[in-house]
Amino acid sequence: MELRQQSLDVLVSEVGPRDGLQSVKRTMCTDDKFAWISALAAAGLREIEVGSFVPPKLLPQLADTAAVVAHARKIPGLHVTALVPNLRGAQAAFAAGIHKITLPISVSEAHSLANVRKTHAQMIDEAKAIVALRNEQYAGVQIEAGMATAFGCTIQGVVPEDDTMRLAVIMAECGVDEVGLSDTCGYANPAQVKRLFSRLQAELGGKAGGAHFHNTRGQGLANVVAALDVGVTTFDASQGGIGGCPYAPGATGNIVTEDLVFLLEAMGLHTGVDLDKLLAARELLAKGLPGEPLYGDVAAAGLPKGFAYAKGGV
Amino acid sequence: MELRQQSLDVLVSEVGPRDGLQSVKRTMCTDDKFAWISALAAAGLREIEVGSFVPPKLLPQLADTAAVVAHARKIPGLHVTALVPNLRGAQAAFAAGIHKITLPISVSEAHSLANVRKTHAQMIDEAKAIVALRNEQYAGVQIEAGMATAFGCTIQGVVPEDDTMRLAVIMAECGVDEVGLSDTCGYANPAQVKRLFSRLQAELGGKAGGAHFHNTRGQGLANVVAALDVGVTTFDASQGGIGGCPYAPGATGNIVTEDLVFLLEAMGLHTGVDLDKLLAARELLAKGLPGEPLYGDVAAAGLPKGFAYAKGGV
Numbered sequence: 001m002e003l004r005q006q007s008l009d010v011l012v013s014e015v016g017p018r019d020g021l022q023s024v025k026r027t028m029c030t031d032d033k034f035a036w037i038s039a040l041a042a043a044g045l046r047e048i049e050v051g052s053f054v055p056p057k058l059l060p061q062l063a064d065t066a067a068v069v070a071h072a073r074k075i076p077g078l079h080v081t082a083l084v085p086n087l088r089g090a091q092a093a094f095a096a097g098i099h100k101i102t103l104p105i106s107v108s109e110a111h112s113l114a115n116v117r118k119t120h121a122q123m124i125d126e127a128k129a130i131v132a133l134r135n136e137q138y139a140g141v142q143i144e145a146g147m148a149t150a151f152g153c154t155i156q157g158v159v160p161e162d163d164t165m166r167l168a169v170i171m172a173e174c175g176v177d178e179v180g181l182s183d184t185c186g187y188a189n190p191a192q193v194k195r196l197f198s199r200l201q202a203e204l205g206g207k208a209g210g211a212h213f214h215n216t217r218g219q220g221l222a223n224v225v226a227a228l229d230v231g232v233t234t235f236d237a238s239q240g241g242i243g244g245c246p247y248a249p250g251a252t253g254n255i256v257t258e259d260l261v262f263l264l265e266a267m268g269l270h271t272g273v274d275l276d277k278l279l280a281a282r283e284l285l286a287k288g289l290p291g292e293p294l295y296g297d298v299a300a301a302g303l304p305k306g307f308a309y310a311k312g313g314v
Numbered sequence: 315m316e317l318r319q320q321s322l323d324v325l326v327s328e329v330g331p332r333d334g335l336q337s338v339k340r341t342m343c344t345d346d347k348f349a350w351i352s353a354l355a356a357a358g359l360r361e362i363e364v365g366s367f368v369p370p371k372l373l374p375q376l377a378d379t380a381a382v383v384a385h386a387r388k389i390p391g392l393h394v395t396a397l398v399p400n401l402r403g404a405q406a407a408f409a410a411g412i413h414k415i416t417l418p419i420s421v422s423e424a425h426s427l428a429n430v431r432k433t434h435a436q437m438i439d440e441a442k443a444i445v446a447l448r449n450e451q452y453a454g455v456q457i458e459a460g461m462a463t464a465f466g467c468t469i470q471g472v473v474p475e476d477d478t479m480r481l482a483v484i485m486a487e488c489g490v491d492e493v494g495l496s497d498t499c500g501y502a503n504p505a506q507v508k509r510l511f512s513r514l515q516a517e518l519g520g521k522a523g524g525a526h527f528h529n530t531r532g533q534g535l536a537n538v539v540a541a542l543d544v545g546v547t548t549f550d551a552s553q554g555g556i557g558g559c560p561y562a563p564g565a566t567g568n569i570v571t572e573d574l575v576f577l578l579e580a581m582g583l584h585t586g587v588d589l590d591k592l593l594a595a596r597e598l599l600a601k602g603l604p605g606e607p608l609y610g611d612v613a614a615a616g617l618p619k620g621f622a623y624a625k626g627g628v
Contacts, residue, residue, distance in 0.1 A: 038592060040563070048510035108521070115417075152512055152618050152619070152620070153619070154618075154619060155619075156619075157618070157619035157620030158620040160618075185618070186615065186618075187618045188582035189577065189581050190539045190581055191580075191581040191582055192580075192581075215611065216611060216615045217573065217576060217611045217612050217615050217618075218535060218573040218576075218610065218611030218612065219535060219537065219568065219573070219576070219580075221532060221533060221536035222535035222538065222539045222577055223537050224536065225504045225536045225539040225540055226539055229543070239325065252611065258533065259532040259533070261532065261534070262532075263504070263533055263536055266505075266506075266533075267503050267504055267506075269506040272339060281403070296532065297529065297531045297532035297533075297566065298531050298532065301500065301530045301531050304466050304468075304500075304501040304531075305466070305467070305468060305469075305470075305471040305472075306429055306466065306471030306472040
């Protein structure tokens with residue numbers, strides 16, 4: 001994480017090419033993905049989750065992930081990440097030359113079974129096997145465990161905070177490098193965010209990771225402010241807020257990268273991201289997904305008159 | 315304020331019938347306003363800004379404000395407020411039986427001239443005359459000064475924080491009961507919100523008022539979290555986020571009441587508002603403004619499974 005965040009106050013980790021594209025029905029063609037990801041990197045984003053190593057029949061939108069990784073790796077300074085649900089996916093990701101993988105672990109076991117068809121015990125075994133493979137053959141690759149449904153679950157409802165912490169500690173003990181918390185269903189509130197990240201830091205120390213918020217109920221940036229307050233410095237976001245959830249009609253996807261970068265820079269926190277270039281990348285996203293609704297208020301309203309970037313520039 | 319907030323942690327002050335309706339081209343008919351306001355009050359909102367006492371030719375949408383005040387005054391327990399731009403408006407509001415008036419004072423003098431066609435000196439004279447009239451004839455009516463463009467201005471750009479504080483202190487000295495801060499143009503960020511409200515409280519003590527945020531750049535609820543952190547307990551919001559700004563294409567209006575109430579209750583802060591009844595009131599808003607776009611994510615996504623109100627109920 002140190003290298004990625006060099007000179008930054010906050011690392012904005014773009015997950016649109018994975019979390020966004022997997023949630024929309026349309027498939028962006030590979031060349032359009034290349035152009036979009038290059039534009040995102042050119043805007044100053046230093047980490048991009050470019051896809052998911054899952055069977056193509058499950059997520060045809062991401063069937064070209066290995067090719068996208070190969071493209072993204074050529075972009076100087078870009079930290080290329082992907083999601084993997086199991087050892088088989090990790091093998092493919094490592095072979096493709098990924099810099100970092102994220103393994104989703106649902107705190108809600110009901111969601112885990114629905115999402116990756118595995119129990120907690122099975123996911124813990126996967127994590128151990130992935131860490132062992134990394135340690136043996138791919139020493140430079142980072143592994144993050146993303147604690148899905150950490151703030152509540154559409155299937156289970158309330159998720160006890162103790163359950164999240166217990167599983168987070170197990171993941172750290174399995175040897176992953178960091179453990180992040182994900183509000184998969186858009187259930188989180190700022191008070192809960194402060195409690196959970198404070199506990200995560202207390203329990204995991206340097207392995208406490210970043211925040212992955214969805215904006216399903218409009219609370220995404222409010223949760224970011226709470227997380228900043230307790231020292232979180234890495235936030236996932238997706239350009240145009242693309243994505244959604246089949247279980248939440250009308251719901252939007254991740255927090256919107258453009259609105260997040262504006263929030264942070266306006267607060268005086270350096271992200272390294274140029275908003276004009278980010279809005280240019282958004283045009284490529286729109287072009288690559290014709291007809292798909294995009295979200296975000298900064299794109300609609302523009303920057304305030306007299307707006308200044310944190311620390312005087314990007 | 316004490317009476318309104320009795321037993322509440324946070325007072326949500328609904329401004330849709332004023333700030334919302336003045337910003338849309340369609341005019342809601344008076345009977346529909348009656349029904350909507352009654353439904354908002356039935357949902358538990360204890361303070362509603364029901365209109366504006368301005369010349370009907372300037373804002374024909376609010377020409378029936380006196381009649382709306384008369385209706386709203388009959389609703390038990392409801393604190394009825396209105397906006398007035400000058401002494402003449404205040405006279406009409408007092409005569410109509412208003413409980414509280416809000417006088418907008420633009421910190422940006424350029425905005426003041428554009429909005430109410432008055433300089434700061436002229437607005438200070440209006441405030442003094444309004445306070446004198448209240449003191450002589452309408453002792454029970456509250457007067458709030460709303461510091462418009464306190465966080466930045468579409469015309470002037472950056473608004474120095476010292477300018478906001480200087481004018482806020484003058485307003486308090488004029489004898490108004492409270493001074494609130496308004497992000498008229500959707501320029502505010504959480505760091506600025508904390509600084510300005512902390513200064514307001516330090517300089518004005520018990521006369522420091524609430525926050526009026528717009529969601530133009532999607533930062534509204536993030537700013538609420540920051541304001542809560544420094545002890546602000548009153549927030550304006552408009553149902554469906556209706557409104558907008560002719561100078562900001564695509565911009566939405568105030569923060570959305572439904573999303574704000576969800577935020578607060580989820581955080582454990584009692585508002586007294588029932589979200590199901592609030593969503594029922596939204597149906598009346600939609601019926602009264604056919605075709606007008608409404609905003610808000612809670613209305614689209616619904617409440618989380620297992621959601622519980624703060625302190626166990628409404």
